[in-house]
Amino acid sequence: MSAIAFQSVSKVYQTAKGPFQALNNVSLDIEEGEFFGLLGPNGAGKTSLISILAGLARASSGSVKVLGSDVREDYANARRKLGIVPQELVFDPFFNVRESLRIQSGYFGVKNNDAWIDELLESLGLADKATANMRQLSGGMKRRVLVAQALVHKPPIIVLDEPTAGVDVELRQTLWQFVSKLNKQGHTVLLTTHYLEEAEALCNRIAMLRSGHVVALSTMAELLQGSSSNVLQFKTDGMLPADLAAQARITGRIVQLPASSAADVERILGQLRTAGVVVEDLEIRRADLEDVFLQVMARDAVVDHATTQLGAGVAR
Incomplete structure (x- = not known):
């Protein structure tokens, strides 16, 4: 069974300028225990795909399953199996760090979770901030709390959506050491990032999106050897x-x-x-992953342009 299965997923948004297709027939499977990278330029469809996985948006067509649970038909079980670290810094200003983690545990029905919360605080360098109000924390510390909240119910699948955007080197090192440890223990990790050196160092397999299409899907070794x-x-x-x-x-x-x-x-x-x-x-x-990424995006841009020209010619 795949940890995450995207099957023919499309997403169309209605905008003031008319329909916009963010995803077009995306199909890919992420296996249990993988450290999987989802890459693409801004507007490629990464956030739409993660939003559909998380239940924050509905696919226009297709299906998504998390360890066999459909994210629409069996959403409660699907969400229990996911721990998602969002791009945005979202926090409740009325609670301290430990209280926030206890409340998050309660959302998933997890009781007597203090031992795991203590381990998260220690592993993410938050032990000395446990009683600090969320409003008092720096941006980097808030980011650490978001990671802890995503992991507090011990999900088998961890989704990291740009987790190190705008954070310091120390946090990156702390985060990757901890997440790599969890991956070695069997947790599946899905990472989106613009820091391609991180993806190259961490990921076993990579999918690249452009304009809502999967334009590359392969192991890291095959991508680099294919350049x-x-x-x-x-x-x-x-x-x-x-x-x-x-x-x-x-x-x-x-x-x-x-x-x-x-x-x-x-x-x-x-x-x-x-x-x-x-x-x-x-x-x-x-050539490194950044070189390969730029080659793939440039190649696909040529294909997009040729397709557009052909379509215009047919229309005439």
């Missing part, structure tokens, strides 16, 4: 030739260019010399 390019990386203060600039990923002084062969490296360096561009810290590295 045909190495990457030529260097630093420069110079202006790149136009054709190199068009394919470069530039972050400040750091330039990264795809180079699938030694001939590509020689060609790029020759163009830089001819243009008088001085480079520093030159290196060649293997």
Whole structure:
């Protein structure tokens, strides 16, 4: 049995400008015990998919099951099996941290839960904040409490929706150590994140969404092995030739260019010399998940454009 099964899920929102299709026939299974990554640019449909899984939105068509429980027909059991950490910082300002966790336990009918609450507080670096009012906590501490609330009923499936957005390095390390421990104990983890280095380090399998479609679904190893390019990386203060600039990923002084062969490296360096561009810290590295992600998104964008042009031609 799959931990989570999305079967032909579509979602259409009615807007002032007309219907908007956020998800289009999405099908994928997440197996028990997996650490699964769901990636995509803003507007790809990730939040819609998580909202349908959580019961916060209804699919226009298709079905979602959590360990065999349909999220619509058997919603109570489905929700007991999920622990969801949302993107937004949502908290009750009238209670302290421990009280918030006890109340959350009560929502799921869990009694005498103080031993597990103590372990959560200790593991997430909240032990010294147990009696602090939620209003007194920093954004990072509130994020830790959200994680604790999601885990307080010991769900077999943990859903992390951008859990480290805008938080410090210490929290990231603490969170990933704890979640990785839970995953090794058998918990299934579904992660959405824009920090692709986190996904590469943690996830066994990855699905990539674009415009409501699944455009890639594979193991991490297969995705990285399937990339045909190495990457030529260097630093420069110079202006790149136009054709190199068009394919470069530039972050400040750091330039990264795809180079699938030694001939590509020689060609790029020759163009830089001819243009008088001085480079520093030159290196060649293997493509990482960010490189693969950008390749997949660029490839799919070309397909989208061709489909749109074909549709326009048919319409004419």
